[in-house]
Each structure stands twice: as C-alpha cells, then as structure tokens.
Amino acid sequence: MSEREPEIEIDDAEVETLHDEDDRMKSSFVDAVVECVEQGDDEGARALVRPLHPADIADLFELAPQDMRRPIAKAIAELLDGDVLAEMNEWVRDELIDALDAHQVAEIATQLDTDDAVAIIEELEEEEQRAVLRAMEPDDRAAIEEALSYPEESAGRLMQRDLIAVPEHWTVGDVLDYLRRNEDLTTDFWEIFVVDHFHHPVGTCKLSWVMRTPRSIAIADVMQREQTLIPVDMDQEEVALRFQKYALISAAVVDPAGRLVGMITVDDIVHIIQEEAGEDILKLSGAGDGDINEPILQTVKVRLSWLIVNLGTAMLAASVVGFFQGTISRLVVLAVLMPIVSGMGGNAGTQTMAVAVRALALNQLTSSNTQRMILREFRIALTNGLCLGLLIGTAVSLLYGNTHLGIVICLAMLINNITAGLVGILVPVTLDKVGADPAVSSAVFVTTATDVMGFFSFLGLAALWGLHG
Known part of the structure; x- marks a missing residue:
C-alpha cells in the first residue's frame, strides 16, 4: 500500500x-x-x-x-x-x-x-x-x-436513569461529601433531586445553590419545592411542551406510584421539538417520514397510499363537474374559471388547517377557546372571500364582458372561502376530539371539501342564474 x-x-x-x-x-x-x-x-x-x-x-x-x-x-x-x-x-x-x-x-x-x-x-x-x-x-x-x-x-423511553437524588434530611455538607466521595455518580447534571423516604421527589436544588450555601444548612431549606413532574407514560410531545412552557433545564420522571425513576434534560428535548415539528409538516403533506435516507420502496409505499386516497377524492370532485355538463356546454368559459374557485378555496383551507394543527400541537387550541377560534376563522374567511370575490368578479366582468358571470364567480369565491375557513378548523378539531392525529388526516378532508364546494357553488350558481353563451 x-x-x-x-x-x-x-x-x-x-x-x-x-x-x-x-x-x-x-x-x-x-x-x-x-x-x-x-x-x-x-x-x-x-x-x-x-x-x-x-x-x-x-x-x-x-x-x-x-x-x-x-x-x-x-x-x-x-x-x-x-x-x-x-x-x-x-x-x-x-x-x-x-x-x-x-x-x-x-x-x-x-x-x-x-x-x-x-x-x-x-x-x-x-x-x-x-x-x-x-x-x-x-x-x-x-x-x-x-x-x-x-x-x-x-417519557420512559426518553429519560435518563443516571441522576443525583439525596434524602431531604441531609445538610448541604452531606450532599457535597456524597458528590465528592462517590466516583460512580454521573458527572453531567444541573440539578439535584431531593426525595423523601418513599423516594418521592419533594424538591430540586440547583448545583450553584449547593456550591454557594454553608455546609450546615439543611438541603430542605435550600431546595425549591415547586417542580414539574413528568409521568413516565407521558407522550414526548407533551413533555416538550412542558419544557417549553416552564423553561425547564431538567425535570424528574415519576412512575405511577410517584417514585423518582429518571430525569429528562433539555438537550434531549431540543431533538424532540425538531423531530415533532418536522413530523407534523410531513404528515400534512402525506410524505411519511420524509427522510432522504429512507429506502426508496418504503417511501413509495407511504406516498402512494396517500396519493391513491387523493385520487379517490379527485374523482368525487370530478363527479360534481360531470353533473353540470349541460351548464358547461352552454358556456364553455365556466370550465376555464372553475379551477380558480376550487384552487383558491384549497389554498385558504390549507392556511387555516395549518394554523389549527399547530395550535392543537402546542395546546393553544383547547375546549375553552374552540368556539372563539371558529368565529375568528369565520370572520377571516368572510373578509378574504369578499376581497377575492370582488377582485375576481370585477376582472371576469371586464375580461369577458359578462356582468352576470362576474357576479356568479364572486359569490362562488365567497361561499368556498367561508367553507374553507370553517372546514380548515373544524376538521382538525373534530379529529383531535375522536383521538385521531389531525396532522395525518386533515388535508384529505379539507381539500375534498373545498374542491367539491368550489365546483358545486360555481357551477350550481351558474345553472341557477341561467348563464349561457
């Protein structure tokens, strides 16, 4: 060589x-x-x-x-x-x-x-x-x-077993001696957990407090009694939310009996926050794990399953169009304009859905404010629908010289935007209530609703209005 x-x-x-x-x-x-x-x-x-x-x-x-x-x-x-x-x-x-x-x-x-x-x-x-x-x-x-x-x-999968726990009757001097004399203790920690004789955590003490306190002081007089305890079976996403909400560096993990069994530190939570955020975005698109290192066949399997579902919903929307073939044949320009109504409704629904899914994931959207959030999204959808409807209605009237066609597309745009706003928040909330993951299933329902309503409102109004070439 x-x-x-x-x-x-x-x-x-x-x-x-x-x-x-x-x-x-x-x-x-x-x-x-x-x-x-x-x-x-x-x-x-x-x-x-x-x-x-x-x-x-x-x-x-x-x-x-x-x-x-x-x-x-x-x-x-x-x-x-x-x-x-x-x-x-x-x-x-x-x-x-x-x-x-x-x-x-x-x-x-x-x-x-x-x-x-x-x-x-x-x-x-x-x-x-x-x-x-x-x-x-x-x-x-x-x-x-x-x-x-x-x-x-x-939390049980996420926690570390190596931690420092001391009895509440010790003094600061006892704790310092324990830390210095035991070579087998973990060397990476920010807090010391204080436990009672049943091994239930009763408080925490930052390492800096121990170092700055006289040896004769009882550790129970130095510790902070208020603490955030993490149940061992809590979902890691909820754990991450608690760390974020209470600005935690570490937290004790307890079993169903309340005994200290481990701890979770913020360096683990950073990975979880990143992982969960990316996971929700990919679920909304039906892209599976979305990892570029994932085997091709597995990626195809996940994506194809959702594409097949979307194919079915697209056929449902197409059947609505087929119902109005006679109307379209009398005024061919309807076929040119109807994708605008459904497409804009789909975009509006996706915006609302993304906000709702994020709010649910961060516990910002709860039963106490759901009604207020629905009303808020309705007002937003109404305002956006009026603005977009007037804009497209005016443009169509001038472009095609047909005021009635402009009014029809204006009303259809308004109706579909209101539908998109309501469906965009009601679908994720409903799925969350029944225990389904709104990030996974919401997109299919929302896009189907906006496509169907977009075609139905535009072509239905055109039929009622009696538009013809």
Missing part, C-alpha cells in the same frame, strides 16, 4: 473551516475522506476525521455515498463510538449497526446514557435486541429492558 498525503490536513483549530457559511459540511472534505478510503489509506481517513465532533462525524456518514458508508465505518472504526451513533440519522445508523455483531452494539450502548442507548436498541429486530441485551452487563441490561417496556415516544 503506497503512502500519500491526505488532500486536506486539519487540526482542532481548523475544524470550523470544514463548514460553509450555512454551517454545512463542505463537499470537498467529504470527497477527501471518501478518496482516502477508496485508495486504502485508512490512516489518512482517520487523520481527517479524528478532530471532528461526534455530530460532525455523523454528518459525514449522512453526506457520504450510501455504498461508501460501511467502508468508511471500517476505516475509522476506532472513532465510531456511541456518541457518534447517537447523533446519526436513524436510517444511516441502522444500516451501520446491521454490519456490527451483538457484542459490538452492546459495547457501544454501554458508553451512552440510557435514553441514547434505547434509541439505538429499539430500532433493532426483536431477535437482535435479545442478542444485544444478553451481551450487556446485568445492570445495563435491566435499565434498557425497563425503558423498552414503556410505550414508544414516551
């Missing part, structure tokens, strides 16, 4: 130059790593990757060509630790983990906090999970198995 100088040489001070002005890893760096691996220069690849942060190494794998990911992983195996896998896109991570044996996965998982280890192991097939768990130490295995027993996307 011939020795060669890597195309790019970097040190810790130069790592930031690997990113462009938008903080994206430069393609020239990715190409340099790929070239090293292709030429068998594993040492050169490791020299390039070694100074990177785990998140940047994860980005490298996601940006590299799919057929080069496993060769890169083999070349820099000593740098591919748990922190890197925890930052990696789940599809890319699963691809790499498939190439590892159970003992290697178990070794990586034990390097991580419980929540990150669970995120890796829960994606494995059941048989692979059992093999990995058998390869772990008993304590680690018990923690992972307990986490996997909780529902997916719940």
Whole structure:
C-alpha cells in the first residue's frame, strides 16, 4: 500500500473551516475522506476525521455515498463510538449497526446514557435486541429492558436513569461529601433531586445553590419545592411542551406510584421539538417520514397510499363537474374559471388547517377557546372571500364582458372561502376530539371539501342564474 498525503490536513483549530457559511459540511472534505478510503489509506481517513465532533462525524456518514458508508465505518472504526451513533440519522445508523455483531452494539450502548442507548436498541429486530441485551452487563441490561417496556415516544423511553437524588434530611455538607466521595455518580447534571423516604421527589436544588450555601444548612431549606413532574407514560410531545412552557433545564420522571425513576434534560428535548415539528409538516403533506435516507420502496409505499386516497377524492370532485355538463356546454368559459374557485378555496383551507394543527400541537387550541377560534376563522374567511370575490368578479366582468358571470364567480369565491375557513378548523378539531392525529388526516378532508364546494357553488350558481353563451 503506497503512502500519500491526505488532500486536506486539519487540526482542532481548523475544524470550523470544514463548514460553509450555512454551517454545512463542505463537499470537498467529504470527497477527501471518501478518496482516502477508496485508495486504502485508512490512516489518512482517520487523520481527517479524528478532530471532528461526534455530530460532525455523523454528518459525514449522512453526506457520504450510501455504498461508501460501511467502508468508511471500517476505516475509522476506532472513532465510531456511541456518541457518534447517537447523533446519526436513524436510517444511516441502522444500516451501520446491521454490519456490527451483538457484542459490538452492546459495547457501544454501554458508553451512552440510557435514553441514547434505547434509541439505538429499539430500532433493532426483536431477535437482535435479545442478542444485544444478553451481551450487556446485568445492570445495563435491566435499565434498557425497563425503558423498552414503556410505550414508544414516551417519557420512559426518553429519560435518563443516571441522576443525583439525596434524602431531604441531609445538610448541604452531606450532599457535597456524597458528590465528592462517590466516583460512580454521573458527572453531567444541573440539578439535584431531593426525595423523601418513599423516594418521592419533594424538591430540586440547583448545583450553584449547593456550591454557594454553608455546609450546615439543611438541603430542605435550600431546595425549591415547586417542580414539574413528568409521568413516565407521558407522550414526548407533551413533555416538550412542558419544557417549553416552564423553561425547564431538567425535570424528574415519576412512575405511577410517584417514585423518582429518571430525569429528562433539555438537550434531549431540543431533538424532540425538531423531530415533532418536522413530523407534523410531513404528515400534512402525506410524505411519511420524509427522510432522504429512507429506502426508496418504503417511501413509495407511504406516498402512494396517500396519493391513491387523493385520487379517490379527485374523482368525487370530478363527479360534481360531470353533473353540470349541460351548464358547461352552454358556456364553455365556466370550465376555464372553475379551477380558480376550487384552487383558491384549497389554498385558504390549507392556511387555516395549518394554523389549527399547530395550535392543537402546542395546546393553544383547547375546549375553552374552540368556539372563539371558529368565529375568528369565520370572520377571516368572510373578509378574504369578499376581497377575492370582488377582485375576481370585477376582472371576469371586464375580461369577458359578462356582468352576470362576474357576479356568479364572486359569490362562488365567497361561499368556498367561508367553507374553507370553517372546514380548515373544524376538521382538525373534530379529529383531535375522536383521538385521531389531525396532522395525518386533515388535508384529505379539507381539500375534498373545498374542491367539491368550489365546483358545486360555481357551477350550481351558474345553472341557477341561467348563464349561457
């Protein structure tokens, strides 16, 4: 094997130059790593990757060509630790983990906090999970198995087991001595949880308070008794909302008996907020996970199912048009103008639906203000419908020299915009009430309603008005 100088040489001070002005890893760096691996220069690849942060190494794998990911992983195996896998896109991570044996996965998982280890192991097939768990130490295995027993996307899956909890009868001096003498305690924490003799959390104490308080003071006199407790089965989206609402850094997780079983920290919540926001947007479009690393066949399956549903709704709208074939034959220009009415209604309905889905996700839209929100959207739809109707009605009257046609399209635009506003908020609210996810199903109902009403109002009014060429 011939020795060669890597195309790019970097040190810790130069790592930031690997990113462009938008903080994206430069393609020239990715190409340099790929070239090293292709030429068998594993040492050169490791020299390039070694100074990177785990998140940047994860980005490298996601940006590299799919057929080069496993060769890169083999070349820099000593740098591919748990922190890197925890930052990696789940599809890319699963691809790499498939190439590892159970003992290697178990070794990586034990390097991580419980929540990150669970995120890796829960994606494995059941048989692979059992093999990995058998390869772990008993304590680690018990923690992972307990986490996997909780529902997916719940606080139990998200929480960390490593935390600092002290009894309420201790003094500040007792706490400091406990922290200094026990080397096995976690080193990453911002708050100390204070518990009673039943292990129920009774308060929290910031680390800065402990450091600044005399040793003789009771910890119960320093702690903050008001705290936000997270039930172990709470959905992760609701957990994120609580962190956002109360500006939390960390929070205690309790089991049904009220005992402290873990904690959730804000760094985990940042990922959840990003994940849930992107998930809702993609659900509205019927695009599934929307991940560019998702296998093509799986993407096709998800998207095609929703496209087939939309095809059915389009046929329903077309049947309305077919009902008015005679009217259209008498005035062909109706066929030119009717997509404007349905299209504008669809856009208005999508706007209202997006606002409603977001408000439901953030708990801004509740039973106490639903009626007020419906009235608000009605007023908005009425105003927009009048403005758009007058605008298109005037334009059509002048363009085609037909005042009656202008009045008909004006009224149809008004009716369809009001329909769009009401359906855009009523559909998500109704779906939420019956326990369905409004982000998934709302779009189909809203677009169908606006298409059908758009065609029906315009062509129906034209028929009643007796328009003809």
